[in-house]
Amino acid sequence: MKPRLLITGGAGYIGSVLTAYFIDNGHEVVILDDLTTGSAIDVRASFINGSILDKPKLLNALNKVDAVIHCAAKSLVEESVSNPKQYSQVNTAGTHLLLEAMIESGVDKIIFSSTAAVYGDSSVQPISENADVNPINPYGQSKFAAEQVISEFSSKGIAAITFRYFNVAGSYKNSKGELLTENHQDETHLIPKILKSTIENGLDSKVEIYGNDFPTKDGSCVRDYLHVQDLAHAHLLAIDKLEGGVSKVFNLGSGVGYSVFEVLSEIEKVMGVKLNKVLSPTRAGDPAVLLAAIDKAKNELGWKPKASLTEIITSSWQGM
DSSP states (O other), X not given: OOOOEEEETTTSHHHHHHHHHHHHTTOOEEEEEOOSSOOOXXXXXXXXXXXXXXXXXXXXXXXXXXXXXXXXXXXXXXXXXXXXXXXXXXXXXXXXXXXXXXXXXXXXXXXXXXXXXXXXXXXXXXXXXXXXXXXXXXHHHHHHHHHHHHHHHHTTTOEEEXXXXXXXXXXXXXXXXXXXXXXXXXXXSHXXXXXXXXXXXXXXXXXXXXXXXXXXXXXXXXXXXXXXXXXXXXXXXXXXXXXXXXXXXXXXXXXXXXXHHHHHHHHHHXXXXXXEEEEEOXXXXXXXXXXXXXXXXXXXXXXXXXXXXXXXXXXXXXXX
């Protein structure tokens, strides 16, 4: 019998893809989500409308569950700067409350969605899991604090895997033929942001490039992009790698870096258009390069990302 899972934040972008992916692979899933930032509820899952800050709802959701995938979080960097207390409450205190409820319910396995933002502006590229952790915004700080809480609870027998996501994009078609996509209402990610703007505002819409004087091959900053289905597959593999009393951390990225100019060029090819590129000043705090070292996930989980940049962009476009 495959483990029955609770996915917190299971109506959001990544949570809904994980829900569908696990159901497609034979798992029963319970979703706990307060629907503040996502509304993609898989009808094949059991759904509980509630917050991870509501302990009775947590205990209800954990009933007869074998493992938790914890995606519920606040995740906008700019919002975290203006409201750091909310990010600490939801991302850190919420994780602590979830773990307490897990202990009370006898559930001892968790996979946690963290972020490459915990590394801050790393001087070493690609970034390994052993790199210095130095988050530069409240979002990254709240996620790293949650990681530390999980590590503390591993001493109480909790089996934990933390995934630090780099730039995730793309859509996923479930076994029913339904396409699951990102909620683009407050879009901040490069690929879907450009696609959304071009579709909604036409080819005259400006595509801002923040700086062309980075110490990179073409002067624009370099990032690591991962298809959401590759991310989901890593979680599927991780379920069987959880060890009691052990907390592990893995990067999830493609291990390949693409500059902003390279991404824009590929978008132009996929969409068959010429983008209206506008050069803007470099933004403060933007690292020149953010690239994931993924050897640990490959070696210990047997995982390997498959989607190319072209496939990620095409998949994102289909989901618009």
